[in-house]
Amino acid sequence: MKNRILKTSKSTLLLFTAYFLFPEAYAQELPFDHPDKKKFSATVVYENGEAKMVNGYGEMSFGEAYFSRPLAERVQNRYTYIVSARGIEGPEKSNEENAGVRFNITYKDVVLGSGTGFDDPTYGQQRRDALNAAFQYLSSIINNTGEADVQIDPSFFQNITPGNTPPLATSTAPSNASRGFNDCLAFRHLNTGTDPSNSLPDGILSFNFGNNINYYYGIDGAPTNNQYDFFTVALHEIIHMLGFTSYVNASGTSQAAANVFTAFDEFILDPGYNPLLVTSGSGSNLTVAVPQVSYLTSNDLWFDNMNGLSTPVHAPGTFSASSLDHFDNSRSTNGKFVMNNSLSKGEYYRNLHAEEALALVRLGYDINISMATSVEDMPQSNADARIYPNPATSGEGVKINLQGVNKPEILVVVYDMLGRVSYSKVVMNNGSGPLTAIDPHNNLAPGMYIVIGSSKDELFNQKLVIE
Ligand SMILES: [Zn+2]
Structure with missing residues (x-):
């Protein structure tokens, strides 16, 4: 943008004047x-x-x-x-x-x-x-x-x-x-x-x-x-x-x-x-x-x-x-x-x-x-209803509710409690309701997980229990 402004000398002069102001x-x-x-x-x-x-x-x-x-x-x-x-x-x-x-x-x-x-x-x-x-x-x-x-x-x-x-x-x-x-x-x-x-x-x-x-x-x-x-x-x-x-x-x-x-x-x-x-x-x-x-x-x-x-x-x-x-x-x-x-x-x-x-x-x-x-100060208000069902059963698909998220893609990464990645997927958000965050064929073993979703300027996490 700045280089484009610099193309004419008149604009250049304005730019430099503005710089000092x-x-x-x-x-x-x-x-x-x-x-x-x-x-x-x-x-x-x-x-x-x-x-x-x-x-x-x-x-x-x-x-x-x-x-x-x-x-x-x-x-x-x-x-x-x-x-x-x-x-x-x-x-x-x-x-x-x-x-x-x-x-x-x-x-x-x-x-x-x-x-x-x-x-x-x-x-x-x-x-x-x-x-x-x-x-x-x-x-x-x-x-x-x-x-x-x-x-x-x-x-x-x-x-x-x-x-x-x-x-x-x-x-x-x-x-x-x-x-x-x-x-x-x-x-x-x-x-x-x-x-x-x-x-x-x-x-x-x-x-x-x-x-x-x-x-x-x-x-x-x-x-x-x-x-x-x-x-x-x-x-x-x-x-x-x-x-x-x-x-x-x-x-x-x-x-x-x-x-x-x-x-x-x-x-x-x-x-x-x-x-x-x-x-x-x-x-x-x-x-x-x-x-x-x-x-x-x-x-x-x-x-x-x-x-x-x-x-x-x-x-x-x-x-x-x-x-x-x-x-x-x-x-x-x-x-x-x-x-x-x-x-x-x-x-x-x-x-x-x-x-x-x-x-x-x-x-x-x-x-x-x-x-x-994970962000300590991430918006907790959104964190509760994003992932469901929760608890889910092993082999069951887990949905993600992207209502209010306007970004086209969300990266979903699921970690076990030792911080190891168990699953990751880029979810395309077409704005038409809940999407599958975790595919049903991905058999997460029973246990507790942390699901982190990130988009361009938003990050959320939520605990997920698989029974
Ligand atoms: Zn560097």
């Missing part, structure tokens, strides 16, 4: 991530037994001295917060046993005493609180039992100016540099509990606190139409850091190192629903064939998600650093993704989309799906 009316949408993706695509290599991180430009880092310091000492100094499903723990609790995954989050702004970003005297605490809360949400939905060391790099400060939409953040998910598809360090540490490297962080994030980027730092409420939601930005970047990221560049090769790709890349499908990246050979002879380059800008790439779902992958007509690294709201038929490439003012997410939770399962995580996608 009503700056918030423009640049509504900002990209989540930094455009120089090569800089933030890192692999870990070992030299004389010492681990170092190398980005796509060959720039190296050896980690930070404080990562070798005892965790309790770092917590005591308030550099590091330990975040688990139980809460955000300060020094007084750092010796207690933790259940579930744990994130050890170290704020470089605070280590350096920079007085800006996360160390800002006015905003620092609420920024740390919001970011810690996003980590806590993930702790509560990941059933693995390991931990991850996360470094929050010094903040950066880029303003929105006419013609410049700065990125909201950066995220780095370092992986090994083996040929083929690699799990990132965060996954390995969270999954096994064994630290892949004592000296290196498992993931790195940094955030843009440019003066005129108006953030909402709350969690319980909602941003105004003039604010960017910081929790959403944090959630998005953490998901990248957990391995939801691609190394594919505009040529179809890797921007990290030759033939080295991510676990996420393995599941990208081409327009024919075949794997985009195909390997041959093994070990040090393994090669990854360069895909047909036109596919990368086809608007027709997919993620080979769980349960036979194909989730649209961002592959716009012009390749950018965000290409292949995101899901695509513009092609979604059932709701919006936190992992879209950009964020608009007033837009916010407190939970993952069901297909994002499933993508984490695809990457190897043990995810409590019903917890990941």
Whole structure:
């Protein structure tokens, strides 16, 4: 829309005049991530037994001295917060046993005493609180039992100016540099509990606190139409850091190192629903064939998600650093993704989309799906009569009442009480009364289930009992 306005110089003048009068009316949408993706695509290599991180430009880092310091000492100094499903723990609790995954989050702004970003005297605490809360949400939905060391790099400060939409953040998910598809360090540490490297962080994030980027730092409420939601930005970047990221560049090769790709890349499908990246050979002879380059800008790439779902992958007509690294709201038929490439003012997410939770399962995580996608504040008034009969008997069809829902398609996913998907279906809503949500031939075993229905901007859940 904005580009179309820019076609005539007169309109351009009007646009710029309007920009200075009503700056918030423009640049509504900002990209989540930094455009120089090569800089933030890192692999870990070992030299004389010492681990170092190398980005796509060959720039190296050896980690930070404080990562070798005892965790309790770092917590005591308030550099590091330990975040688990139980809460955000300060020094007084750092010796207690933790259940579930744990994130050890170290704020470089605070280590350096920079007085800006996360160390800002006015905003620092609420920024740390919001970011810690996003980590806590993930702790509560990941059933693995390991931990991850996360470094929050010094903040950066880029303003929105006419013609410049700065990125909201950066995220780095370092992986090994083996040929083929690699799990990132965060996954390995969270999954096994064994630290892949004592000296290196498992993931790195940094955030843009440019003066005129108006953030909402709350969690319980909602941003105004003039604010960017910081929790959403944090959630998005953490998901990248957990391995939801691609190394594919505009040529179809890797921007990290030759033939080295991510676990996420393995599941990208081409327009024919075949794997985009195909390997041959093994070990040090393994090669990854360069895909047909036109596919990368086809608007027709997919993620080979769980349960036979194909989730649209961002592959716009012009390749950018965000290409292949995101899901695509513009092609979604059932709701919006936190992992879209950009964020608009007033837009916010407190939970993952069901297909994002499933993508984490695809990457190897043990995810409590019903917890990941259920919304505490979802409209309970609608939740009672949606699914019937309830209780239902095994082998009986379960109907869904879509009255008042104007969206053409509803994704229905049924989870058992362990968070495993028992059934999923896209229900077409033609507005002519109740529809079958769960086919009669699908024999759900007796028990209790959680049924989650999602459409473009609506989500509901309901407990279902099968007798
Ligand atoms: Zn992103």
